[in-house]
Amino acid sequence: MNKVVSGAEAAIHDISDGSVIMLGGFGLCGIPENCINALVKKGVKNLTCISNNAGVDDFGIGLMLQQKQVKKMISSYVGENAEFERQLLSGELEVELIPQGTLATRCLAAGYGMPAIFTPAGAGTEVGTGKEVRNFNGKDYLLEYAFDADFAIVKAWKGDTAGNLVFKETARNFNPLMAMAGKITIAEVEELVPAGALDPDYIHTPGIYVHRIFQGSNYEKRIEQRTVRKR
Amino acid sequence: MNKVVSGAEAAIHDISDGSVIMLGGFGLCGIPENCINALVKKGVKNLTCISNNAGVDDFGIGLMLQQKQVKKMISSYVGENAEFERQLLSGELEVELIPQGTLATRCLAAGYGMPAIFTPAGAGTEVGTGKEVRNFNGKDYLLEYAFDADFAIVKAWKGDTAGNLVFKETARNFNPLMAMAGKITIAEVEELVPAGALDPDYIHTPGIYVHRIFQGSNYEKRIEQRTVRKR
Amino acid sequence: MALTKEQIAERIARELRDGYYVNLGIGIPTLVANYIPEGMDVVLQSENGLLGMGPFPFEGEEDPDLINAGKQTITTVPGSVFFDSAMSFGMIRAGKVDLTVLGAMEVSENGDIANWKIPGKMVKGMGGAMDLVASAKNIIVAMMHTNPKGESKLLPQCTLPITGVRCVKKIVSDLAVLDITPQGFKLLERAPGVSVDEIRAKTAGKLIIEGDVPEIAF
Amino acid sequence: MALTKEQIAERIARELRDGYYVNLGIGIPTLVANYIPEGMDVVLQSENGLLGMGPFPFEGEEDPDLINAGKQTITTVPGSVFFDSAMSFGMIRAGKVDLTVLGAMEVSENGDIANWKIPGKMVKGMGGAMDLVASAKNIIVAMMHTNPKGESKLLPQCTLPITGVRCVKKIVSDLAVLDITPQGFKLLERAPGVSVDEIRAKTAGKLIIEGDVPEIAF
Numbered sequence: 001m002n003k004v005v006s007g008a009e010a011a012i013h014d015i016s017d018g019s020v021i022m023l024g025g026f027g028l029c030g031i032p033e034n035c036i037n038a039l040v041k042k043g044v045k046n047l048t049c050i051s052n053n054a055g056v057d058d059f060g061i062g063l064m065l066q067q068k069q070v071k072k073m074i075s076s077y078v079g080e081n082a083e084f085e086r087q088l089l090s091g092e093l094e095v096e097l098i099p100q101g102t103l104a105t106r107c108l109a110a111g112y113g114m115p116a117i118f119t120p121a122g123a124g125t126e127v128g129t130g131k132e133v134r135n136f137n138g139k140d141y142l143l144e145y146a147f148d149a150d151f152a153i154v155k156a157w158k159g160d161t162a163g164n165l166v167f168k169e170t171a172r173n174f175n176p177l178m179a180m181a182g183k184i185t186i187a188e189v190e191e192l193v194p195a196g197a198l199d200p201d202y203i204h205t206p207g208i209y210v211h212r213i214f215q216g217s218n219y220e221k222r223i224e225q226r227t228v229r230k231r
Numbered sequence: 232m233n234k235v236v237s238g239a240e241a242a243i244h245d246i247s248d249g250s251v252i253m254l255g256g257f258g259l260c261g262i263p264e265n266c267i268n269a270l271v272k273k274g275v276k277n278l279t280c281i282s283n284n285a286g287v288d289d290f291g292i293g294l295m296l297q298q299k300q301v302k303k304m305i306s307s308y309v310g311e312n313a314e315f316e317r318q319l320l321s322g323e324l325e326v327e328l329i330p331q332g333t334l335a336t337r338c339l340a341a342g343y344g345m346p347a348i349f350t351p352a353g354a355g356t357e358v359g360t361g362k363e364v365r366n367f368n369g370k371d372y373l374l375e376y377a378f379d380a381d382f383a384i385v386k387a388w389k390g391d392t393a394g395n396l397v398f399k400e401t402a403r404n405f406n407p408l409m410a411m412a413g414k415i416t417i418a419e420v421e422e423l424v425p426a427g428a429l430d431p432d433y434i435h436t437p438g439i440y441v442h443r444i445f446q447g448s449n450y451e452k453r454i455e456q457r458t459v460r461k462r
Numbered sequence: 463m464a465l466t467k468e469q470i471a472e473r474i475a476r477e478l479r480d481g482y483y484v485n486l487g488i489g490i491p492t493l494v495a496n497y498i499p500e501g502m503d504v505v506l507q508s509e510n511g512l513l514g515m516g517p518f519p520f521e522g523e524e525d526p527d528l529i530n531a532g533k534q535t536i537t538t539v540p541g542s543v544f545f546d547s548a549m550s551f552g553m554i555r556a557g558k559v560d561l562t563v564l565g566a567m568e569v570s571e572n573g574d575i576a577n578w579k580i581p582g583k584m585v586k587g588m589g590g591a592m593d594l595v596a597s598a599k600n601i602i603v604a605m606m607h608t609n610p611k612g613e614s615k616l617l618p619q620c621t622l623p624i625t626g627v628r629c630v631k632k633i634v635s636d637l638a639v640l641d642i643t644p645q646g647f648k649l650l651e652r653a654p655g656v657s658v659d660e661i662r663a664k665t666a667g668k669l670i671i672e673g674d675v676p677e678i679a680f
Numbered sequence: 681m682a683l684t685k686e687q688i689a690e691r692i693a694r695e696l697r698d699g700y701y702v703n704l705g706i707g708i709p710t711l712v713a714n715y716i717p718e719g720m721d722v723v724l725q726s727e728n729g730l731l732g733m734g735p736f737p738f739e740g741e742e743d744p745d746l747i748n749a750g751k752q753t754i755t756t757v758p759g760s761v762f763f764d765s766a767m768s769f770g771m772i773r774a775g776k777v778d779l780t781v782l783g784a785m786e787v788s789e790n791g792d793i794a795n796w797k798i799p800g801k802m803v804k805g806m807g808g809a810m811d812l813v814a815s816a817k818n819i820i821v822a823m824m825h826t827n828p829k830g831e832s833k834l835l836p837q838c839t840l841p842i843t844g845v846r847c848v849k850k851i852v853s854d855l856a857v858l859d860i861t862p863q864g865f866k867l868l869e870r871a872p873g874v875s876v877d878e879i880r881a882k883t884a885g886k887l888i889i890e891g892d893v894p895e896i897a898f
Contacts, residue, residue: 026510026547027533029526052547079586088585097585100509101551101593105343108548112336112766113773113815115367118345119555120596124627127592136346157527162723162732162759168432169544170511171527176546180774196758201399202433203761204546206731208701208723208776221526227534228521257728257765258751260744283765310804319803328803331727332769332811339766343548344555344597350773351814355845358810388745393505393514393541400762401729402745407764411556427540434543435764437513439483439505439558452744458752459739 003163003213004192008038011186011212015151017044018071022107022147022178023051023061024154027224030171031060032155034188034216040064046071050149052103052174054078059222068092076100080224099127102144104177109146111180111209116145152182155216156205159189160198163207172204179205188216234394234444235423239269242417242443246382248275249302253338253378253409254282254292255385258455261402262291263386265419265447271295277302281380283334283405285309290453299323307331311455330358333375335408340377342411342440347376383413386447387436390420391429394438403435410436419447464636465653465678470604472497473651473678474563474634477602478504485509485554485594487564488532490604494563505541507559509590511550514542531590551590555597562598564591566605566630568620571646571667573630575603576622588625595626607635607664614666616640616647637661639678645670651678681873682854683896688822690715691869691896692781692852695820696722703727703772703812705782706750708822712781723759725777727808729768732760749808769808773815780816782809784823784848786838789864789885791848793821794840806843813844825853825882832884834858834865855879857896863888869896 005011012035015021025031036055039047040063047070054073055062064070065083072094078084087093098106099121109117118141122128132143154175157168165187167175179185187205192215236242243266246252256262267286270278271294278301285304286293295301296314303325309315318324329337330352340348349372353359363374385406388399396418398406410416418436423446465473467490475497478484485507486492495517498504506515508530515530516537524535553559568576575595578588595601608614616633633640638661639651646668652661654677662669683691685708693715696702703725704710713735716722724733726748733748734755742753771777786794793813796806813819826832834851851858856879857869864886870879872895880887 027529029510029529029533075587077587077589095585097587099588099592100547100590101555104547104551105345111774112770113351113775114336114349114770115370115372116349118347119593120344121551121555121593122588123596125592125624127588139346141346160759164759164761166432167544167546169525169527170508170529172432172544172546173511174547177548180770194758198761200732200756200760200762201397201403203763206761206763206767206771207759208725208731208771223524223526223535224529224533225535226524227518227536228524229518231520258747260728260747260751306805308805308807326803328805330806330810330814331765331808332773335765335769342556343552344557345552350811352769352773352811354814356810356842358806391541395541395543398762398764400743400745401726401747403762403764404729405765408766411552425540429543431514431538431542431544434545437543437545437549437553438541439507439513439553454742454744454753455747455751456753457742458736458754459742460736462738 003211004161005212005214007214008034008188011035011214012038012042015039015044018046019044019150020048022149022152022182023049024175024178025051026170026173027053028056028060028222030155030173030175032153032188033219035153035186036060036063040067043067045069048072050074050147052076052100054081054084056080056224057083072096074098076103104174106144106147107174107177107181111177114146116143119144147181149182150184152178152185154179154185154187156187156189158191158193158198159187159213160193160195162195163187163210163213164198164203165205165210166198166202167204176205180209184211185209187213189213190216190219234442235392236443236445238445239265239419242266242445243269243273246270246275249277250275250381251279253380253383253413254280255406255409256282257401257404258284259287259291259453261386261404261406263384263419264450266384266417267291267294271298274298274300276300279303281305281378283307283331285312285315287311287455288314303327305329307334335405337375337378338405338408338412342408345377347374350375378412380413381415383409383416385410385416385418387418387420389422389424389429390418390444391424391426393426394418394441394444395429395434396436396441397429397433398435407436411440415442416440418444420444421447421450463653463655468493469680470634470636472680473639474602474604477561478502482560483507483558484561485559489565491563491565492532509550509554511545511547512538512542514539551593554593557597557599559598561600561602562594563602563604564594566603568615568617568622569603569630569633570617570619573628573642574620574624575626575630576620576624578625579623581623591625595629601630602632602634603630605633605635607637614664616665616667618667637664643670649675651676653678681871683871686711687898688852688854690898691857692820692822695779696720700778701725701776702779703777707783709781709783710750727768727772729763729765730756730760732757769811772811775815775817777816779818779820780812781820781822782812784821786833786835786840787821787848787851788835788837791846791860792838792842793844793848794838794842796843797841799841809843813847819848820850820852821848823851823853825855832882834883834885836885855882861888867893869894871896
């Protein structure tokens with residue numbers, strides 16, 4: 001089972017115009033930097049991107065927005081991005097905003113083979129408009145469908161040649177969920193180790209969910225809000 | 232936040248006649264031996280037990296069956312237990328058999344605040360009788376409800392004073408799921424460590440789900456099917 | 463004198479109880495962490511995947527892989543645990559978080575909250591706010607009583623798109639502490655030196671006043 | 681000569697492909713692991729929470745925390761991973777397991793399977809079988825062609841309570857290899873020395889025979 005590919009370009013070679021892709025990360029934390037750069041270089045267009053955020057102007061998914069590669073964003077929070085705002089207001093970019101927990105759980109549903117889930121988030125608000133509402137135990141829930149993405153692109157801390165993944169701290173976020181949800185899942189990792197080198201009790205994403213894996217390079221890991229205290 | 236209790240008796244002190252309890256474990260692997268023994272000693276009756284299996288005649292939940300403490304079992308597989316069979320055939324014991332994945336996912340639903348989930352398991356069979364069927368993408372799914380258990384009793388390998396749990400190998404099974412699903416969750420662990428001693432990247436059950444924890448003793452860890460190969 | 467943001471946070475901190483798991487939103491709610499009473503065990507949840515959030519890191523010790531839901535660099539406390547976003551919102555949805563504190567643009571007298579969108583202006587998205595307000599057992603809103611034009615933000619009903627329905631339990635504004643009751647906003651305490659009349663004038667929704675209303679003591 | 685249990689397993693192993701994730705049921709299916717071709721990378725899933733199941737442990741090295749879905753002591757191979765039962769059935773339900781091999785008491789000509797209950801006798805429960813048959817992309821049944829009384833177990837329709845509907849893709853019995861097609865059981869291969877007539881006589885469901893039916897070669 002050879003899941004290891006040479007790098008980001010090989011990993012994304014069959015992502016094409018119009019593909020639906022998921023991208024892991026929360027803000028700029030845990031985003032697949034290498035694959036995003038490769039997608040920018042490849043120049044594929046009309047992408048539908050499912051990602052909690054849309055990066056910043058000059059980093060992350062923001063780079064793809066600058067190249068106008070994105071037709072539609074499905075996200076929960078898209079602030080911090082002037083180019084995004086411009087494209088949204090001009091109508092160039094379609095945006096579907098959904099609650100963060102709904103985003104996460106629709107990934108989980110896809111990864112666990114559940115066609116739809118119920119969540120109270122957004123019930124009674126404009127997010128619920130047109131959606132099926134169902135009352136359980138006196139509370140309204142929305143029926144939300146599992147995502148159906150062609151590709152999931154995630155970034156892990158460590159991975160092995162069998163595709164098993166381990167994430168670090170809050171860089172975990174949506175990554176293991178999207179890893180489960182893609183028809184084809186691509187993982188870039190900071191450190192690629194041989195199968196057997198990771199402790200099988202402490203793997204976050206089993207390799208069965210991962211189709212391609214490579215060790216990324218030159219991680220910038222930009223910090224969005226550097227907050228510190230004095231010593 | 233004092234989650235540490237002195238032992239099994241203190242942990243189960245408020246489990247009373249008629250309580251609905253979940254018990255972790257698969258076969259005899261990863262079962263909460265100390266709490267089961269304490270429940271036998273306490274002699275509470277008319278329990279509804281949600282557990283994948285029902286132990287063997289003289290170990291695990293089988294001990295509670297011998298004492299006729301169980302009114303109803305909700306399980307996926309109940310072989311290997313003659314006393315169980317006798318009580319079932321005589322009508323003393325009510326049994327609800329459900330698919331193993333349904334059992335697991337109904338725990339997950341409870342732990343994740345989802346009132347119900349859809350699964351194809353059992354659709355078109357007698358398991359689906361009387362249940363709501365819904366077709367998604369040409370396939371039938373059953374609507375299955377989240378469990379609503381008064382107590383969940385689980386066994387972990389390690390735990391800390393904040394209630395965080397780590398499981399070992401296939402002794403994980405239903406334990407982290409049930410830990411999330413109980414209104415009150417009791418964890419017995421082989422080794423109790425101070426908060427901060429477990430690596431926060433590798434905890435299977437966050438302490439927010441665990442209400443009482445103690446270090447168990449005298450684990451027998453009986454093997455149900457000892458299979459070996461020759462050197 | 464209207465309360466400062468710090469005083470609003472300090473007052474909200476009095477609602478904390480030992481053993482609480484708490485989710486603090488961005489802005490004033492974040493400041494509540496500074497007023498957790500000494501010796502009280504309160505665990506902070508950050509919905510991007512952490513229980514046991516600690517203070518900001520010392521300069522030079524920032525870790526890009528360790529941020530809170532406001533994307534700020536943070537630290538952890540002993541007993542902390544990381545998890546994915548589905549589990550994070552799973553525990554929120556299951557009601558395991560005891561208290562949620564968040565800001566609001568408007569709150570209605572029946573507890574509806576609006577805090578995610580101003581039509582016609584930029585829409586940044588709801589992030590985790592809709593999940594939090596739909597599921598939290600206890601929601602306290604930290605907010606200014608009026609907008610910059612002096613108009614009440616405590617309304618008969620919200621004019622902005624709502625984030626959640628009938629969910630807010632308590633408001634701590636710069637002028638007052640109020641419970642949401644079936645009858646409307648019930649005035650519990652007032653900021654030092656702020657009169658009941660002023661609060662009445664600045665509360666557009668139904669206001670219930672019973673007996674003497676004490677000042678908040680600091 | 682009818683196939684032995686080992687030969688049924690050996691024949692089924694020819695359906696394996698490099699990179700397959702496979703779930704093997706209890707009984708004959710378990711034996712398939714002994715016939716995985718040298719150098720072929722096949723990962724065994726055990727639905728109690730393991731990918732990468734290895735052989736039985738050496739005597740004295742049994743680990744009570746490490747068992748398979750049949751409750752047997754086992755080992756792991758490099759690259760293995762443990763997970764909880766929800767994730768285990770999640771990956772099964774999501775179709776990530778390429779092949780499921782299991783036993784059956786009856787299979788119908790439209791692919792229904794019965795293997796969990798005999799009314800009136802002891803009911804042990806379905807375990808994970810209903811989840812597996814409801815979701816597996818490719819299900820091969822390993823079974824005896826007839827019951828001890830000589831009655832066919834390949835039927836027009838199942839007489840026992842079914843485990844799943846229209847799910848079996850292929851049967852390897854002691855007498856034959858058959859595909860389930862929209863037209864019924866299609867005979868692909870026969871056990872060495874077993875005639876087409878014998879298979880026809882022992883198959884109660886609709887049997888399709890096209891051209892010469894080769895013997896299984898060992």
